[in-house]
Amino acid sequence: MSQLSEIIPNVVERAPEWIRKDIAGSDALARERAEAALAAMIADAIAKSGAQ
Numbered sequence: 001m002s003q004l005s006e007i008i009p010n011v012v013e014r015a016p017e018w019i020r021k022d023i024a025g026s027d028a029l030a031r032e033r034a035e036a037a038l039a040a041m042i043a044d045a046i047a048k049s050g051a052q
Helices: 002-013 017-024 028-049
Strands: none
Touching: 002 028, 017 028
16 A cells, blocks of 8 residues: 555656646536546556556
């Protein structure tokens, strides 16, 4: 679990500016797209690290 607590903040820290902007924005469709992109980035980082 400690691996995840390191992986997730690292992914969020390097998230592109458009993801940050869209997650904070009021456009629901853009926010959904940004959330999905961030979730995919986190899932990819977890898969590559071998964490469970």
